[in-house]
Amino acid sequence: MNELFGSSRAARRITSTLAWLCYLFLLVPSLIVIPISFGNPGQIEFPPRQLTLDLYRQFFTDPAWWGSMVQSLLVAVATTLLTLLLAVPAAYALARSRLPGRRGLQGLFMMPMLVPVIVLGLGLYLQFSSWGLLDTTAGIILAHIMLTTPYIMVSVLSGLKHSDIALETVAAIMGASRVTIFFRVVLPQLKAAIAVGALFAFLMSLDEVVVAYFLTGTQTMTLPVKMFSSIRWELTPVLAAVSTLLTVLSLLIALGIIALQRKTEASS
Amino acid sequence: MASSTSASDLGPGTALLLLAPLTVLMAAILLYPLGVTVWTSVNNGGFTLSAYADLAQSTLFLKVLRNTFEIAIGGTLMSLVIGYPVAMHLAAQPPTRRTAYLIMVMLPFWTSILVKSFALVAVFGNQGLVNQLLGFLSGGAIKLPMMFNRVGVILGMLNFLLPFMILSILGSLLSLDRRLILAAETMGAGPLRIFWRITLPLSMPGMIAGILINVTLSIGMYITPALLGGRQDMMVANLVDFYTRQTLDWTAASATAVVLLVLSGLLVALLGRVRGAAGLSEAGA
Numbered sequence: 001m002n003e004l005f006g007s008s009r010a011a012r013r014i015t016s017t018l019a020w021l022c023y024l025f026l027l028v029p030s031l032i033v034i035p036i037s038f039g040n041p042g043q044i045e046f047p048p049r050q051l052t053l054d055l056y057r058q059f060f061t062d063p064a065w066w067g068s069m070v071q072s073l074l075v076a077v078a079t080t081l082l083t084l085l086l087a088v089p090a091a092y093a094l095a096r097s098r099l100p101g102r103r104g105l106q107g108l109f110m111m112p113m114l115v116p117v118i119v120l121g122l123g124l125y126l127q128f129s130s131w132g133l134l135d136t137t138a139g140i141i142l143a144h145i146m147l148t149t150p151y152i153m154v155s156v157l158s159g160l161k162h163s164d165i166a167l168e169t170v171a172a173i174m175g176a177s178r179v180t181i182f183f184r185v186v187l188p189q190l191k192a193a194i195a196v197g198a199l200f201a202f203l204m205s206l207d208e209v210v211v212a213y214f215l216t217g218t219q220t221m222t223l224p225v226k227m228f229s230s231i232r233w234e235l236t237p238v239l240a241a242v243s244t245l246l247t248v249l250s251l252l253i254a255l256g257i258i259a260l261q262r263k264t265e266a267s268s
Numbered sequence: 269m270a271s272s273t274s275a276s277d278l279g280p281g282t283a284l285l286l287l288a289p290l291t292v293l294m295a296a297i298l299l300y301p302l303g304v305t306v307w308t309s310v311n312n313g314g315f316t317l318s319a320y321a322d323l324a325q326s327t328l329f330l331k332v333l334r335n336t337f338e339i340a341i342g343g344t345l346m347s348l349v350i351g352y353p354v355a356m357h358l359a360a361q362p363p364t365r366r367t368a369y370l371i372m373v374m375l376p377f378w379t380s381i382l383v384k385s386f387a388l389v390a391v392f393g394n395q396g397l398v399n400q401l402l403g404f405l406s407g408g409a410i411k412l413p414m415m416f417n418r419v420g421v422i423l424g425m426l427n428f429l430l431p432f433m434i435l436s437i438l439g440s441l442l443s444l445d446r447r448l449i450l451a452a453e454t455m456g457a458g459p460l461r462i463f464w465r466i467t468l469p470l471s472m473p474g475m476i477a478g479i480l481i482n483v484t485l486s487i488g489m490y491i492t493p494a495l496l497g498g499r500q501d502m503m504v505a506n507l508v509d510f511y512t513r514q515t516l517d518w519t520a521a522s523a524t525a526v527v528l529l530v531l532s533g534l535l536v537a538l539l540g541r542v543r544g545a546a547g548l549s550e551a552g553a
Contacts, residue, residue, distance in 0.1 A: 011459040019357035022350055023372045029387035030379045044390055046397055089286040097283035108294050114536050116488030118505035119525045123301030146297040207380040210490050227382040231495050243383040254378040
């Protein structure tokens with residue numbers, strides 16, 4: 001029974017019509033790129049009149065597109081690994097110490113989530129232009145580490161909250177060293193939380209456009225920046241192929257995260 | 269929490285060692301550039317607030333500020349009006365079906381904003397799906413310009429904002445005690461009255477959180493107005509970019525960015541208070 005509406009049929013019907021219109025509005029734009037991507041390479045066409053793989057061929061043979069994809073993947077992988085390396089130990093220290101000022105530090109690590117990206121983009125642009133880091137891969141990776149830190153932080157901190165602290169105490173009492181405890185007791189319990197955070201960070205970096213638009217140039221252009229200028233200036237149908245590839249990738253990552261979260265919920 | 273299990277606590281030395289690298293990085297790549305921005309905005313051969321005074325008199329800045337508020341508030345209100353019935357629909361579903369519908373709501377959340385922008389142009393643009401259909405139905409008489417203008421920005425904004433609004437309201441609706449509704453119904457209240465007197469007031473915390481999240485997110489929007497709006501729809505973030513790249517006026521760009529930073533800081537603080545008060549910790553998750 002549907003208590004929320006009382007027993008009014010009319011109310012229920014109106015709400016469900018409105019809801020379905022909204023589902024369509026949210027769903028269609030994400031999915032419509034798929035059929036377009038198999039269509040006419042000359043213009044954006046829906047429904048496509050012929051089915052071809054021409055747009056994918058164009059994407060994979062044009063170094064401007066393909067190269068920016070490789071650059072994006074490289075930046076996203078490097079960002080994810082380096083953020084993990086920095087953020088997991090930091091999260092552990094925040095959760096398992098009584099250092100004064102750790103709340104303030106936690107606030108600092110969460111801050112990139114709260115500051116408008118355009119402000120960060122401008123600040124980094126001003127800073128990197130005097131540090132000589134503009135249009136370098138190192139520069140964009142540094143910026144992305146900063147941007148993805150809060151997401152890994154949130155995930156790992158919640159993993160630490162749910163992990164069994166008694167195991168660590170027992171290991172300590174039995175004489176295990178700090179390092180042994182971290183690698184043998186803490187990390188194994190955090191596997192899922194770390195994986196969720198890593199997938200999030202990877203996707204964030206892969207899709208990030210505003211900061212990358214300020215910091216990259218012709219040498220280091222990432223895929224989102226290339227897409228941004230393409231949508232702005234030429235609106236080529238190749239965009240449909242790129243969009244389809246990205247959507248499939250996002251979906252796989254989303255499914256991975258959901259599956260991992262289910263698993264941790266089931267085991268805790 | 270861990271007050272009794274001191275054996276698993278890290279000493280201050282170890283903790284510092286583990287925290288130091290990330291702290292240094294955040295100081296260098298987050299705090300420092302923010303500092304540089306603030307400094308650039310007030311430094312013109314010495315401390316001066318002239319950049320802010322100039323902004324306050326610039327017709328461009330004032331128009332952009334008005335655009336930003338109009339679009340952010342208009343988009344948020346529309347997202348509330350559209351999102352509310354969707355949240356009610358979701359709340360009324362049995363759990364398994366709700367999960368299936370939620371995936372549809374979450375899909376845009378997972379999709380790259382560039383993919384969505386491109387797709388919206390393909391659907392609502394002049395040669396897009398909707399206009400093709402309208403042209404076909406009307407024999408070419410009707411063509412609605414829905415992209416590269418205010419309508420385009422609002423459509424893009426809604427596609428981005430709705431999931432956050434829906435999830436916030438859904439959180440409140442799911443925690444609502446449904447026996448209240450049954451009781452009201454037993455005593456003869458009609459559906460409208462139940463909605464106004466019970467459902468709506470009790471979902472207020474979720475609505476307020478959703479509104480604040482939406483305004484905060486939309487006030488700093490850059491991509492959507494740049495790709496789906498026209499020249500007339502520039503928002504504050506686009507103005508920062510305009511000053512940086514077009515006029516190369518870094519002082520004005522920084523001052524504009526600081527204004528945006530303060531505005532969104534106020535909204536985030538407000539959101540923190542509301543969430544704290546309502547005990548909502550993960551409305552956006």
